[in-house]
Amino acid sequence: MNQIFQIIVSGSIQGIIYALIAFGYNLTFSTSKTINFSLGNVMMLGGVIGFSLYVDIHSGNLLGHSYLFPIIGVLVAGMIAGTAIHKFAIEPSLKLKSEFTWVLATLAVGIIIKNAVEQIWSTGDFRFPSPLGDVPFRIFGTGIYPQEILLVVVATIIVFGVESFKKYTIYGKAIQAVSEDKETASLMGIPQHQVVRISFILSATIATIAGLLVAPLTFVSASMGSSLGIKAYAVSIIGGLESGKGLVVGGLILGISEFFTARYISSGYKELPGFIILILVILIKPNGLFGKTMIKKV
């Protein structure tokens, strides 16, 4: 019983990580109808930069300054990455009007980020000590790390914050207007290019924050974002690209099923349920579990 509880808790936390990155995919998809496939590696960039500003890579000891340094570092890195991805991968691709150029362009950016980190930084794996310590809480025999609680809290704040921004502010409404109908949005005086750029900055910054939050739970390495990026993409397909609720449910399903498989079948098959669920969803409900049916009258 305890063990099942532990699997559910750990799986859920993994799922929330997926959902957070999927939320990043969702943001830029809604405004630009593209998917930023470099997002997993942007997350890794957050982990690596956060690590470099907090931990001495040679000794593994803390550098000794405040946790504010890595926080500011990942925020700046996210904004720069978002701006650059939009400027060099998305805008030129959208101008070409040939469909799906952005797939290759964003995949390429991801590879460039990964290779650059391997060249400049390291190809190794490093432990990132949590600022909250590494002693788990015990609740009915189930262990939860303080970092895991921090992750859930910050992820919740981010998702609710962004959703409220979209709902209650004029700029948020403008973002939604662009995602619904770019042309009519520009007839309202909304600068659509700027809105798309802001969505990329927001999404990349969420990814780098996720990287900083995840790092203490895994290891920091140049490859920490690769499979996470793909699985988060699977989650956004499972949940439906335009559904916030779907992303959370999709993330939880994937995270929990992975932990169950690892425990009761074999950790070698850990990746299997994700792909099975993904294929089933594509076959049965191609718009995702919570895919919206459009309301439109002509």
Added chain:
Amino acid sequence: MLEVKNLVVAYGGIVAVRGVSLIVNPGELVAIIGANGSGKTSLLRCISGLITPRSGEVYINQTLANEIPSHKRVSMGLAHCPEARKIFAQQSVLDNLILGAFVRTKKEKMSKIHETVEEIFTIFPKLKERQLQQAGTLSGGEQQMLAIGRALMLKPQTLILDEPSMGLAPVIIDEMFNVIENIKKTKTTSILLVEQLAYRALKVADRAYVLEQGLVRLEGNAKELLINPEVKAAYLGVNAH
């Protein structure tokens, strides 16, 4: 004030507008009538910057606007209520209206914007009842009211209307033309109105242009065009009233 000189609009090989010149003076209501495919919508989309002309010029308040992107033309006082309404279906009626005042929110307080919302509600009481409803669930007529209301939220100097009567029942069309006439009476907004219902449009307009295959076939005082034999034969025929 709006002026267009020798405007040519083409889609690849298809030339939709072949050198049109027109002017809308302050406070004036100018109608454009013409058959399906005569280039009316293309002309309007070019005026508001959604498409770039092959040649010719667009002037907004005597400023050459060719290089100005569409969203900045809105700040110059140009509101365009597009063909087929194009309301934001996923957002509420109220949010649609507020988005119409997007450029005003930079300079004006939100309370001013809400004052304008109330003014729109007095013009279209139906919208007030349904302000929190998702716009996509409105009836066709209500959506058209919302589209016009949203354009008026800008407090535009020039209002472009592309077939506001499209797909509406006769009673609603009457209501629509009443609204247009009332906007005209305020004298603060000039209107460029594109309509299939030539008779109704000429009745309400000061001046009009007749577009045929991308060219201005006739132009002049609307009341005179109303009795022009050519116009009568081609546009006022059996559907006159």
